[in-house]
Amino acid sequence: MPNELKTYLKLRPTFHIRTFGCQMNVHDSERLAGVLEGEGYSFVTSQESADLVVINTCSVRDKADQKFFSDLGRLKKVKALRPEMKIAVAGCIAQQQGREIQSRFPHVDVILGPQNIATLPELLAKTSSCVVATGENQDYHLRKVPAIRAGGHRAWVPVMYGCDNFCSYCIVPYTRGREQSRPVKDVIDEVLSLADQGYSEITLLGQNVNSYGKGLSDGMDFPALLEQIHLLEGIKRIRFVTSHPKDLSERLMETFRDLPKLCNHMHLPVQAGSDRVLERMNRGYTVSEYLDKIERLRKLVPDMAFTTDIIAGFPGEEESDFEETVKVVRTVEYDGIFAFKYSKRPHTKARFFNDQVSEVEKGRRLNIILSIQDEISKLKNKVLVGTVQEIIVEGEGSAPKNGGSTTHQMGRTRTNKIVHFESENNLAGKLVQVLIAEGLQHSLKGRILKD
Numbered sequence: 001m002p003n004e005l006k007t008y009l010k011l012r013p014t015f016h017i018r019t020f021g022c023q024m025n026v027h028d029s030e031r032l033a034g035v036l037e038g039e040g041y042s043f044v045t046s047q048e049s050a051d052l053v054v055i056n057t058c059s060v061r062d063k064a065d066q067k068f069f070s071d072l073g074r075l076k077k078v079k080a081l082r083p084e085m086k087i088a089v090a091g092c093i094a095q096q097q098g099r100e101i102q103s104r105f106p107h108v109d110v111i112l113g114p115q116n117i118a119t120l121p122e123l124l125a126k127t128s129s130c131v132v133a134t135g136e137n138q139d140y141h142l143r144k145v146p147a148i149r150a151g152g153h154r155a156w157v158p159v160m161y162g163c164d165n166f167c168s169y170c171i172v173p174y175t176r177g178r179e180q181s182r183p184v185k186d187v188i189d190e191v192l193s194l195a196d197q198g199y200s201e202i203t204l205l206g207q208n209v210n211s212y213g214k215g216l217s218d219g220m221d222f223p224a225l226l227e228q229i230h231l232l233e234g235i236k237r238i239r240f241v242t243s244h245p246k247d248l249s250e251r252l253m254e255t256f257r258d259l260p261k262l263c264n265h266m267h268l269p270v271q272a273g274s275d276r277v278l279e280r281m282n283r284g285y286t287v288s289e290y291l292d293k294i295e296r297l298r299k300l301v302p303d304m305a306f307t308t309d310i311i312a313g314f315p316g317e318e319e320s321d322f323e324e325t326v327k328v329v330r331t332v333e334y335d336g337i338f339a340f341k342y343s344k345r346p347h348t349k350a351r352f353f354n355d356q357v358s359e360v361e362k363g364r365r366l367n368i369i370l371s372i373q374d375e376i377s378k379l380k381n382k383v384l385v386g387t388v389q390e391i392i393v394e395g396e397g398s399a400p401k402n403g404g405s406t407t408h409q410m411g412r413t414r415t416n417k418i419v420h421f422e423s424e425n426n427l428a429g430k431l432v433q434v435l436i437a438e439g440l441q442h443s444l445k446g447r448i449l450k451d
């Protein structure tokens with residue numbers, strides 16, 4: 001139906017968002033949805049029927065990049081049948097390849113980078129064939145952009161944007177710009193409002209949350225921010241991602257011991273287990289410094305869970321370097337890892353390294369790492385059998401199991417492990433105690449102690 005007719009009939013225009021990539025991007029999509037709903041749009045689940053399709057892109061890895069371009073090709077056919085449909089491309093690929101997208105895909109109406117989310121309505125209102133907004137926005141962290149969040153008890157709150165680290169493989173500093181920390185009051189106000197709406201678990205987001213506070217005039221740092229959030233009523237659990245090992249301070253480690261609401265799980269990306277490779281990655285720490293921090297944290301909080309990121313086959317990675325990475329995986333015994341084959345990213349230093357590892361070799365190393373981790377995860381989950389875990393329930397399955405009166409429930413431990421169990425009631429959002437009966441590779445099964 002043409003938009004003019006919709007306006008005449010007072011029907012709300014509709015939008016659909018497809019999101020690629022990391023949690024930061026997922027949250028950016030919540031903000032894009034907030035901006036659009038504020039303009040009178042309503043969300044629809046089908047891309048084909050939407051008046052506006054937003055694709056929120058990610059360029060951290062090659063795969064998401066390719067998926068986005070095939071999506072765009074498919075939408076060209078849909079738009080040929082419904083020329084009134086608008087297409088907006090947001091996120092990191094938009095930021096980095098805006099002009100190229102404009103010339104290669106003339107069916108795209110708006111291209112906007114991550115720092116320009118708030119301007120989407122103005123861009124849509126412009127009548128030129130394609131509008132590109134990828135300029136740096138120094139005040140981005142100060143803009144109050146509404147978010148439409150998925151239901152449930154968990155909400156994500158960005159505390160900083162961008163990154164100053166320039167790891168040699170990473171595109172983020174080129175697409176999201178330099179670090180900008182949100183003022184403490186803005187973060188606290190947002191968490192308070194989320195608590196009022198019934199959200200009980202907050203995950204603070206940033207490319208490198210450990211360096212939160214840089215550039216703020218009030219002397220605030222990340223441990224101090226955590227302490228303030230910890231005081232807020234209604235918030236039962238606090239988590240954060242992502243931490244950079246070089247900026248993980250003793251004080252931040254102590255907050256895990258001192259703040260009961262702070263969940264005992266840390267995602268601490270190691271990326272490689274060889275000092276030579278870490279140096280070429282420009283990571284700013286050595287393997288022994290990294291392992292030392294893990295050990296110190298485990299001393300403070302013995303049941304601390306760790307997850308990590310690993311890049312398989314970084315340029316110049318020799319077999320002996322790879323073996324060092326395997327050693328780190330076995331030494332730390334992570335609760336989970338996110339491992340990927342290295343892929344060349346535009347603008348980054350590592351794409352010009354002339355000792356690239358072959359695709360076959362990268363695949364072989366990735367498979368080895370993943371299978372070692374699978375064994376570790378399974379063993380770590382089995383150790384939990386017989387323990388009682390505190391779970392916040394995320395939701396229930398749709399149908400009673402085997403036609404019985406119970407429904408399938410799913411929630412997470414404080415260490416971020418997924419637990420499945422049955423209950424007669426829908427316990428979404430409730431804090432319950434579950435006796436773990438089975439440890440599987442990627443999750444746990446248990447029995448609720450009090451329903």
Ligand code: SF4
Nearest residue numbers: 163165166167170172
């Ligand atoms: S710390 Fe390194 S890997 Fe992480 S966002 Fe910054 S540049 Fe990228």
